[in-house]
Every structure is written in structure tokens, then in C-alpha cells.
Amino acid sequence: MVKNRLVVISGCSGGGKSTLLAELNRRGFTVIGEPGRRVVDEAQRDGSAALPWVDMTAFLFCTLEKAREDYLSACNARDWIFCDRGIVDAASGLQHFAGEPLLSGPAAECRYHRRIFLTPPWPEIYVCDAQRRHDFAAASAEYARLVVSYGALGYALTEIPRLAVAGRADFILRLLNDERI
Template sequence: MNTKRILIIGGPGTGKSTLITALEEKGHVCFHEISREVTAAAQKKGIEQLFLTQPLLFSELLLKGRIQQFEDAENLNTAYAFYDRGIPDIAAYMDYSGDEYPAIFTDVCKDYVYDKTFILAPWREIYQQDNERYESFKQAQIIQQYLKTTYEKHNYDLIDVPFGTVEERVDFILQTLNNEE
């Protein structure tokens, strides 16, 4: 079976992880965001925000993990695999931070291409900061623009997910996928 890789992107606090969890509860294969794991591991070593203090190392760890997630879907026997963020997110965040980075971060985007990309807009009513999410809502809106620019540069057609309950958003994604088959 040729598993389609379905990407869910958006700035911080847009509800991506909640949607991934809801899709997983419905029996879909889902790959969770790994930046929280990388951040938490660094915090255990005394580095409060690895992305801020060593952005290139943080991004290299993300790239390695996201490539692994992409490859893990190769032998699945399911129609869809859902991802909480994708490989192009890394370049978008590096562009946002203004840090220079090697070409590998954009070159891999040509080799690892997702089949569909759904984008969630910043939503003030659900936005929360926490230990791993340091960005303000205003920063989340700016990051959103970097994500759009990066994905469009890599020829992705972004499908806007409307605001609504978790169930409404999940239904929108699944109905959109079913309508295209």
C-alpha cells in the first residue's frame, strides 16, 4: 500500500498536537512533534531553550528526527500517515530566527515531499505559552508567515483548516482527503 503522508502545520499553539492526538484516537497512524522532546532533553541537561542558545544543533536534531519519521512511513500498511510538523518547518524557523544554516536544510525538502499539507492559523482563544513554547501570540503570527512562505517556496498547496472544535477540524481534514480520492 502506498501510504500518503499528510502534514499538519501552523505556528505555535494552533492546535496541531491536539488534532494529531484526535486522529490517533480514531485509529490513524500519527507522528508526533519532536521539538518538545528535544527541548525537554536539553532542559534536563540545564539548557533552558536549546533553540535560542544553539539553534543549529537544535535544528540538526529536528532534521534527523523528522527524516526518520518520514522514512518510518515507508512500510506502513495504511492509507494515511499524519505528521505534526514537517521537514520544511526547520528552515522556516531558522529563517524566522535570522540564523544562517547549511543548504542541507532546504536541499532535503526536495527529497522528502509530503502528499498533502493542512495549515492551522494562529488562534488567540486556544493559544497558551508553557515551558517548551516560549513564543508570544504575536511571534506565533509572524512564524506563521514564515511557514507559509517556506512551504509555498517548496511548491506545497496549503489547505487552510477552519477554526472549530477538535472534532470539526478532524472531520474537515478527513473529508478533504476522502473527497480527493
């Protein structure tokens, strides 16, 4: 029986994570929204500088705190809960942008399900928006950092194939259900 039911879907910005998580939610699963987008929403509403295009370090520290709160509120789940990114994403960003060695701290202490699902860079669906202002090259570089960060923490990395959203959801659920046996 699988002990940790908190599953991270991470990977390239603009790789279809939010659409995939909406499909999993439509199928009845609990989904935790991306901490970074929630930080941006709050910062834009409150006039805070914790925006990646204003103060990346402040943004990442706020994102790390929000991801940690999400983890603590859901880490003992009995059913699958899917996270749009996690603590490792923010810690990896802080390590890259601010030189903070957080992969050995919160990212190592708060463990998710052993399998991390990654959306690969997918230029055909990548778009910028009011909250995602970086280009595809920056998103691809972020993906490469996340592969290294999650791998360094001993997670099993599984790239989600470029399929229609229902096929992507089926792929994830099939792998998770196979692990239960």
C-alpha cells in the first residue's frame, strides 16, 4: 500500500499542468493549485513586490512558504491529492536565483509521493499571460533545473507524454494504480 498520497505534477511552465490538474479535479480528485500563481494573485491584489518580474527572491520565498503550508495541510491524505508544483520547485528556484541551499532543508524534509510527474517543454502549447511573463527558453531552463533538483532528492521522475489532456490523466492514474498492487 502506498503511504504518501500527495502527488506532485511539476515541469515546464506552460507545459499543460493546470489543464491536466483541472481534468484530474473533474474526475473527482483533490487538486492543490500552483503556489506561485497564488502568490502572484495576492501580490497583484495587494500591491506587493513579491512578483517574479519585480523581486524574484521575495516571490520564491513566499511561494516556498505557501507550498509548505499546502504540504502540511495535506500530507496525511488517504486519497490521491495532486499538487500543481511543490516545495522542491520553489527551493530549486531559490537555489538558482539567490544561492539559497534549500534543497537540503525543507525540500528534503517534506517528502511527496516517490514518483514526480513532469510536463516537458512543449512549444506548441506554450503561451505567456499576465502571470507568466518569461519566454519559452526560460521555461525550458527551469524544467532542466527541476529535473536535476527532484532527481537529487531521490524521486522517480516520469515525463508525461504529449497527449490530449484525457490521455495524460489516464497515464498518471494508470501508473499510480499500478503502484498500489
